Amino acid sequence: MPxxxxxxxxxxxxxxxxxxxxxxxDDAALDFRPATDTWTIREILAHLVDxxxxxxxxxxxxxxxxxxxxxxxxxxxxxxxxxxxxRDARDELLADFQTQRIASLNVAQLLRxxxxxxxxxxxxxxxxxxxxxxxxxxxxxxxxxxQIEQTLNAYHQQ
Ligand code: NI
Numbered sequence: 001m002p003x004x005x006x007x008x009x010x011x012x013x014x015x016x017x018x019x020x021x022x023x024x025x026d027d028a029a030l031d032f033r034p035a036t037d038t039w040t041i042r043e044i045l046a047h048l049v050d051x052x053x054x055x056x057x058x059x060x061x062x063x064x065x066x067x068x069x070x071x072x073x074x075x076x077x078x079x080x081x082x083x084x085x086x087r088d089a090r091d092e093l094l095a096d097f098q099t100q101r102i103a104s105l106n107v108a109q110l111l112r113x114x115x116x117x118x119x120x121x122x123x124x125x126x127x128x129x130x131x132x133x134x135x136x137x138x139x140x141x142x143x144x145x146x147q148i149e150q151t152l153n154a155y156h157q158q
Contacts, residue, residue: 001135002138004131006138007131007134007138008105008108008134010141011101011105011108011134011137011138014048014101014141015094015097015098017145018045018097018145018148019094021145021149022041022094023094029041029152030042030045032151032154032155032158034154034155038151039151040151041148042088042093044144044151045090045094046088047144048097048141048144049093049097049100050079050083052100052101055074056104056137056140057100057104059071059120059122060104060107060108060130060137061107063118063129063130063133064110064111064115064130068121069120069121070122071121071122072122073123073124108134111130115130116130116131116134117130117131118130120133
C-alpha cells in the first residue's frame with residue numbers, strides 16, 4: 001500500500017510529467033482520437049483540470065472541515081458533455097492544472113496526521129478517509145498519465 005507521502009509525491013510530480021508529455025504537442029496530436037469511445041489528450045488534460053478544480057480538492061476540503069460530509073456523486077459523462085471548453089488551449093490547460101494542483105497540495109499541507117483519518121461518505125463508494133481519497137487521487141493521476149502515453153503512442157504509429 002502506498003503511504004500518504006507516496007501519494008503526495010505522485011501528486012507533486014504530475015504537473016511536470018504532463019508538461020513533458022504534452023507541452024510541445026500541436027493540435028493534431030492533442031485532438032487525435034484513437035477510438036470513437038476514447039478521449040483525446042486535450043480532453044484528458046481538461047478532465048484533470050476540472051477534477052482538480054471541482055471534485056478532488058473540494059472533497060478533501062469537505063472531509064477536513066465537515067463532520068462526515070455527504071459527498072454528491074459526480075456524473076462524469078454529463079459533465080464532459082456540458083463543460084465549458086473556452087479554456088482548452090494547451091497552454092491554458094497546463095497553466096490551469098498547475099495553479100489548481102499547487103492549491104491542492106497546499107491544502108494537503110494544512111492537514112495534521114489525525115485529519116487524514118477523518119471520513120466522508122459518498123453513496124457510490126460508501127465511507128472513506130481523507131487518506132483513502134488522497135490515494136484514489138494519486139491513482140487517478142497515474143491512470144490518466146498512462147492513458148496520455150498510450151494515446152501518444154497510437155498517434156505516432158498511425
Ligand atoms: Ni478520470
